[in-house]
Amino acid sequence: MKTAQDLVAAAKARTHEIGIDAAEAAIRDADVVIDVREPDEFSAGHIPGAVNIPRGLLEFKLGSLPEYDSRDLKVVLYCKTSGRAALSACAMQDMGYAQVKSILGGFDAWAAAGKPVAKPSLPSFG
Template identity: 65%
Template sequence: MKTAMDLVGAAKAQIQEIDTEGAEMQTKSADAIIDVREPDEFAAGHLPGAINIPRGLLEFKLSADEALSARDLNILLYCKTSGRAALAAQAMKEMGYLHVSSISGGFDAWLQAGKPVFTPSLPDFD
């Protein structure tokens, strides 16, 4: 019986993972930066320019959004530590996407490397 980590390990063997330096460079040329974390994680801070499509909705959103339907888009994925992003990258590969990368170590590695983060501010109602 496979565990979640077995599935993540198998996915990582089939996808392209890049380090935070490569990911920072890719943010400049990516057609889409997709954060596959949950909305509350995204709201707490994310890569500048990223859009939020939670892992559980990814295939459905990609199929429904014409702007993301071209299979030759240059896409950068990430999650908290890289497990969900690896599974997402594998699913996108199976859907026919040709240029998908995942950040090794995820958002945690991005933060640890001191890379830029966008944190939306909430309105002050006082």
């Protein structure tokens, strides 16, 4: 019987994880940066320019949105600490996406390194 940690370890062995320094260049070069965290996590702060497609919906969204049809898209994925991103990268590779990278350490490592963080502004009702 496998645990979630076993699945993540196997996924990390199959994926291309990049460190924070390499992540900045990969993000600049990417066609899309996908945050696979839940919407409330995304709303609390995310990498500027990222789109939010939660891990549980990833395969379905990729299959239904024409902008993600090309299997040659340059994709950078991240989550909180990199487990969900590794699982997502494997799923995308299984779907035929050839240029998928995930950020080692995820959003927590990005923020801890002092990299830019976007937070949606709430409308002022005052």
